[in-house]
Amino acid sequence: MKTTIPLPALLLGFAGLIPPVGLTAVALLDLGLFAPSTPGFVLTYAAIILSFLGGTWWGFVSRQERPGWVLLGISVLPALAGWAAIFSFQPPAALFTLAGALVASLVMDALLVRRRLAPRWWMKLRVPLSLLLTLCCCLSGWVLVR
Numbered sequence: 001m002k003t004t005i006p007l008p009a010l011l012l013g014f015a016g017l018i019p020p021v022g023l024t025a026v027a028l029l030d031l032g033l034f035a036p037s038t039p040g041f042v043l044t045y046a047a048i049i050l051s052f053l054g055g056t057w058w059g060f061v062s063r064q065e066r067p068g069w070v071l072l073g074i075s076v077l078p079a080l081a082g083w084a085a086i087f088s089f090q091p092p093a094a095l096f097t098l099a100g101a102l103v104a105s106l107v108m109d110a111l112l113v114r115r116r117l118a119p120r121w122w123m124k125l126r127v128p129l130s131l132l133l134t135l136c137c138c139l140s141g142w143v144l145v146r
Contacts, residue, residue: 005121013129020045020136027143039091039140046098046137047082053105054078060117074108095141099134106130 005013020042027038057075061067081101085094109126112118 003120003124005125009121009125013125016049017129017132017136020133020140024136024139027140039095039144042136042140043086043091043095043098046095046102046133047086049133050078050082050098050101050105053109056118057108057112060112063117078105092141092144095137095144099137099141102130102134102137 023038023041023045027042054075054077057078058072061071061075078101082098085097085101088094089097106123106126109118109123113120113122
């Protein structure tokens with residue numbers, strides 16, 4: 001079984017971190033380019049990524065002949081968490097909530113790999129991507145409360 005991350009997935013996955021990493025750097029360095037709304041852009045991006053993750057989970061679970069309620073239901077939760085964070089919390093709390101959701105999402109990713117619904121290389125890609133986006137959320141939230 002292949003456990004090497006395919007090059008397109010690796011490059012495109014890390015390219016997807018360019019916006020939040022760049023915006024977090026702008027916020028941390030207080031360059032005034034987009035601040036103080038810069039953390040809000042990171043918040044929105046993280047919510048979008050959570051929705052994307054839920055969609056990938058739905059796709060993986062749907063590979064089963066008869067997907068069940070539980071895994072399909074769980075695959076809807078990231079989009080709802082992102083939506084709730086944007087509309088229910090002030091930006092610092094929302095960023096920290098999304099950071100927690102991103103870390104928690106790794107549990108579902110691991111479950112999907114264990115059940116052989118996601119590719120074996122999935123966790124090798126997801127862990128660094130999720131942790132870097134989590135760091136961006138935490139640092140952006142910190143900028144707002146410092």
